[in-house]
Amino acid sequence: MHFPPHLSFTFEMLRRHRHALAEIYAHRQPRLRLQDISPESLKQQGIEVLVLDFDGVLAAHGETVLTPELHSWLQSCVATFGAEQVFILSNQPRPDRIAYFHQHFATVRCLAGVKKKPDPQGLEQVMRLTGRPAAMLMLVDDRLWTGGLAACIAKVQFTYITRPYIRFSKRPVQELFFMTLRFLERRWAQLG
Numbered sequence: 001m002h003f004p005p006h007l008s009f010t011f012e013m014l015r016r017h018r019h020a021l022a023e024i025y026a027h028r029q030p031r032l033r034l035q036d037i038s039p040e041s042l043k044q045q046g047i048e049v050l051v052l053d054f055d056g057v058l059a060a061h062g063e064t065v066l067t068p069e070l071h072s073w074l075q076s077c078v079a080t081f082g083a084e085q086v087f088i089l090s091n092q093p094r095p096d097r098i099a100y101f102h103q104h105f106a107t108v109r110c111l112a113g114v115k116k117k118p119d120p121q122g123l124e125q126v127m128r129l130t131g132r133p134a135a136m137l138m139l140v141d142d143r144l145w146t147g148g149l150a151a152c153i154a155k156v157q158f159t160y161i162t163r164p165y166i167r168f169s170k171r172p173v174q175e176l177f178f179m180t181l182r183f184l185e186r187r188w189a190q191l192g
């Protein structure tokens with residue numbers, strides 16, 4: 001059976017990193033939201049660069065602006081990690097999102113023009129831009145088969161958001177699709 005190249009890549013990488021992803025799942029923190037994470041404690045763990053997913057992590061799927069409660073969290077993140085050490089790595093780097101961050105968080109860079117996660121290209125780009133090794137990077141994502149896998153491939157540290165933002169009333173079809181994917185990838189990770 002022939003799959004498109006990016007799917008073949010994902011399947012091969014899932015096979016290769018399934019134990020690492022099972023470990024991430026086994027050690028997950030239940031109902032973890034982005035605002036539950038302390039930028040200070042990450043810094044104390046040796047993290048120097050933070051890479052954030054957008055959909056589900058900073059806002060519900062398809063949104064443009066981050067939720068109000070995360071505004072001050074992201075500001076404290078920038079203050080903790082320093083200018084240009086915080087990145088957004090979304091598989092949907094839409095121009096309106098990039099413009100939003102440019103306007104409200106001028107030093108936070110949205111990566112665009114890189115291959116979608118689980119391809120590690122975005123994380124490798126962050127390492128190039130910051131000159132920091134993989135061990136000093138932390139990716140925060142609500143998906144195992146995209147962000148989680150990219151982190152495993154790039155050997156970057158990973159925080160699994162287990163209580164993603166969902167706005168079912170606004171985008172029922174899209175949210176149902178991603179809820180199904182999250183369910184499937186969790187089941188798959190349990191098989192390890």
Ligand SMILES: [Mg+2]
Nearest residue numbers: 053055056142
């Ligand atoms: Mg996401």
